[in-house]
Amino acid sequence: MREVLYEQHGPVLLLTINREQAHNALNASVIQGIGDGVKSAAADPGIQAVVITGTGHKAFCAGADLKELDDISADDAHRNLNVGQEAFRAIETSGIPVITAVNGLALGGGFELVLASTFPVLSTRxxxxxxxxxLGLIPGYGGTQRLPRAIGAATAAHLMLTGARLSANRAYELGLTPVEPVDPESLLTEAMAxxxxxxxxxxxxxxxxxxCLNASRDTPLGTGLRLETRLAATAAGGSESTEGIRAFFEKRSPDFLQAAEPKIDGEK
Known part of the structure; x- marks a missing residue:
């Protein structure tokens, strides 16, 4: 059984974690499958966005597969964590939007996957x-770094130190998602839309x-503004903007595929 399913819906690639009996827990195969899917989408000019979800209604992803952590050595854990860190960073810097459709529990590594995505759409569940x-562990796939940046240091500290959970509505109030939580039956429709x-x-x-958004997290303001100026000028001088502006004046929808320019490789 494939543990990550790929379905292309026009310009959108849907990735589904397919381990419902294990609450869609992350193991090496799942991390590899998600990483490969996002990299493939980023290299395909026919795909412009990715949606990641989990099978079933109970869990989006309940975290790392604890069977892989049982009695692991620090050296082996370090190697495994590096693989996960690199995969989640690749999602974040792939140059293609990645939306997580969170249909239930998103705990541990599952929450860290949400944090590495461009933004989540949440079910009310x-x-x-x-x-x-x-469990005597700490987040290892970026949670200690991305969560404070997303919701503030104090709230992040409280969640990590107490193990408390955020409801969908509270996550929306904190700005973790820009989309008001939706009925479970409408989740995938909303995320795909x-x-x-x-x-x-x-x-x-x-x-x-x-x-530019990635630079805003990692670089001083001046450096980010210089990057914005360079990329804004490149966009203004490109065939894509020519098509967009002409379509605006001609009162029609732009045909960006006709004006397609090659994707630039994401950050390595």
Whole structure:
């Protein structure tokens, strides 16, 4: 049985974690499958966005597969964590939008996958948390770094130190998701609609915006502004913007595929 399913829906690639009996827990195969799917999408000019979800209704992803952590050595754990860190960072810097459709529990590594995505869409049943400390562990796929940046240091500290969970509504109040939580039956429809709307924008413009957003997390303001100026000028001088502006004046939808320019490789 494939543990990550791939389905292309026009310009959107849907990735589904297919381990429902294990609450869609992350193992090496799942991490590899998600990473490969996002990399493939980023290299395919026919795909402009990715949606990641989990099978069933109970769990999006309940975290790392504890069977792989049982009695592991520190050296082996370090190697495994590096693989996960690199995979999640690759998602974040792939140059293509990645939306997580969270249909239930998103705990530990599952929450960290959400944090590495461009943004999540949450079911009203979603519940998010980093409970690693209750097992004598700490988050290892970026949670200690991305969560404070997303919701503030104090709230992040409380969640990690107590193991408390965020409801979907509380996550929305904190700005963790820009989309008001939706009924479980509508989740995938809403997430795919978001992805399709992004896919209708200028692909190069979307890629440049993502690059600027990543820079805003990692670089001083001055450096980020210089990057924005360079990419904004490149966009203004490209065939994609020519098509977009002409379509605006001609009162029609732009045909960005006709004006397609090659994707730029994401950060390594």
């Amino acid at each position: 979603a519940s998010l948390g980093l409970p690693e400390a209750s 978001c992805a399709e709307r992004i896919a209708a924008q200028g692909p190069r413009a979307v890629q440049f915006i993502l690059e």
